[in-house]
Amino acid sequence: MKIDPDTRRRWWALGASMALVATGGLAGCGSGGDNDSKTGGGTLTVWSLENQTDRVQATQKIADKFAAATGTKVKIVATDENQFSSLITSAAAAGTLPDVVGALPLAAVAQMATNDLVDTDAAKSVVDDLGRGTFSARALDLTGQDGKQLAVPSDGWAQLLFYRKDLFDKAGLPAPDTFNKIRQAAEKLNSRNVAGITMATVPNDAFTEQTFENFALGNNCQLVDAAKNVTLDSPPCVQTFQLYGDLVKNYSVPGAQDVDTTRATYFAGKAAMVVWSSFLLDEMAGLRNDALPTCPECKKDKAFLAKNSGVVTAIAGPGGQPAQFGEITSWTVTKGGANTDAAKKFVAYMMNEGYPDWLGIAPEGKFPVRKGTQDDPAKFTTAWNDLPAGVDTKKPLGELYPKEVIDDLAKSPDTFQRWGFPQKQGALVGATLGELPVPKAINALAGGETDAAGAAKRASDDVKNIQKSLE
Numbered sequence: 001m002k003i004d005p006d007t008r009r010r011w012w013a014l015g016a017s018m019a020l021v022a023t024g025g026l027a028g029c030g031s032g033g034d035n036d037s038k039t040g041g042g043t044l045t046v047w048s049l050e051n052q053t054d055r056v057q058a059t060q061k062i063a064d065k066f067a068a069a070t071g072t073k074v075k076i077v078a079t080d081e082n083q084f085s086s087l088i089t090s091a092a093a094a095g096t097l098p099d100v101v102g103a104l105p106l107a108a109v110a111q112m113a114t115n116d117l118v119d120t121d122a123a124k125s126v127v128d129d130l131g132r133g134t135f136s137a138r139a140l141d142l143t144g145q146d147g148k149q150l151a152v153p154s155d156g157w158a159q160l161l162f163y164r165k166d167l168f169d170k171a172g173l174p175a176p177d178t179f180n181k182i183r184q185a186a187e188k189l190n191s192r193n194v195a196g197i198t199m200a201t202v203p204n205d206a207f208t209e210q211t212f213e214n215f216a217l218g219n220n221c222q223l224v225d226a227a228k229n230v231t232l233d234s235p236p237c238v239q240t241f242q243l244y245g246d247l248v249k250n251y252s253v254p255g256a257q258d259v260d261t262t263r264a265t266y267f268a269g270k271a272a273m274v275v276w277s278s279f280l281l282d283e284m285a286g287l288r289n290d291a292l293p294t295c296p297e298c299k300k301d302k303a304f305l306a307k308n309s310g311v312v313t314a315i316a317g318p319g320g321q322p323a324q325f326g327e328i329t330s331w332t333v334t335k336g337g338a339n340t341d342a343a344k345k346f347v348a349y350m351m352n353e354g355y356p357d358w359l360g361i362a363p364e365g366k367f368p369v370r371k372g373t374q375d376d377p378a379k380f381t382t383a384w385n386d387l388p389a390g391v392d393t394k395k396p397l398g399e400l401y402p403k404e405v406i407d408d409l410a411k412s413p414d415t416f417q418r419w420g421f422p423q424k425q426g427a428l429v430g431a432t433l434g435e436l437p438v439p440k441a442i443n444a445l446a447g448g449e450t451d452a453a454g455a456a457k458r459a460s461d462d463v464k465n466i467q468k469s470l471e
Contacts (some may be wrong), residue, residue, distance in 0.1 A: 042098045049080075100333055110450075119334060156366075163176055177315055217324065218322055219317025243317075322415060324412065359387060363384055
């Protein structure tokens with residue numbers, strides 16, 4: 001199956017851009033566009049990493065509503081994630097920073113903060129004015145550091161474990177939300193025609209890293225400890241590598257697996273479980289013509305898999321608590337701008353009056369991290385439930401999936417965890433997504449070149465070398 005551009009942007013470009021951001025590497029020069037706000041023209045320049053044409057147009061429409069309401073014009077500038085590090089560095093050097101940057105992943109926020117490019121007072125002011133209690137506490141934690149609010153968290157996408165609920169029910173299996181339940185289900189459901197599970201194993205893709213981290217977090221396997229010592233060779237991490245290796249070697253499909261093949265296998269009805277992002281939700285329901293399910297039952301009902309799949313939002317290992325990998329994207333107000341007050345008002349608008357329209361750009365990958373207002377605490381989660389998802393066909397996720405699934409998805413940002421960020425190691429996280437030590441170790445494990453302990457040591461040693469290079 002040919003990978004769609006949106007998926008490639010989410011998985012591959014995200015990892016590459018994080019690495020660029022973390023290392024500060026330059027791939028070119030120039031700012032994102034005309035910055036009228038610095039010349040007193042009354043126009044805010046807003047860079048958006050949601051850079052597909054339809055999403056830029058949708059964002060500009062929201063910005064135009066803000067302009068109509070406030071009299072402040074806004075220019076949305078599409079900014080490629082691969083080039084973000086070089087662009088923001090060049091703009092800072094030239095004194096042409098945008099007023100606001102949107103759709104920033106966590107590693108990019110951390111790097112901007114490290115380079116003193118974000119106005120933390122402005123971010124705090126927006127959050128406080130909107131009401132800290134209206135935001136996901138986890139999202140605020142991930143976008144804050146040392147008591148400062150680095151950015152205004154906007155939305156998130158989740159890493160999820162999808163499973164064939166019909167097959168599980170027939171076999172009398174519980175939802176696969178723990179290491180043991182996942183292993184038992186994979187073993188019982190694995191057959192000549194249907195693999196127990198399909199997961200990423202390729203060494204050169206951030207998707208493999210994200211899949212492993214989703215398991216690791218729930219087993220208290222951390223990238224570093226509180227003293228910033230690399231801990232990938234710790235017992236919880238060895239245990240996680242062991243599970244991963246057992247699953248891919250004994251109960252998965254042969255050959256290297258990536259974002260394309262794992263989706264294709266599950267969509268063909270050839271796997272009982274798959275680990276993928278929440279962006280699978282609209283595709284699994286048959287709403288994208290370039291990524292349609294192909295299972296035998298899907299020929300009569302494109303939404304068959306959506307109707308017969310369960311979703312696990314958080315996995316627990318024997319050594320940890322339920323957790324999941326998730327990405328939070330944010331709005332930042334840049335430091336030293338001439339129109340800081342207008343920039344704050346714009347971000348507040350995007351998180352309030354314009355928030356449903358912003359989430360509606362891609363509801364399957366924009367879970368609200370601001371749940372509602374102080375007067376209506378569930379306003380935005382309720383609105384999100386009814387937003388139409390999809391590309392060629394559009395339907396609200398609430399019409400496609402059971403209420404309990406939608407409720408779990410809406411709450412999932414509250415359980416998001418990430419390696420390195422609690423230990424203030426965002427730059428290290430970004431650098432590892434450039435070198436990809438964990439995917440390389442997993443690939444060696446899947447290919448039989450090493451065992452779980454060896455894979456853990458290899459990954460740990462590689463991350464230690466990366467850490468030294470950043471000192």
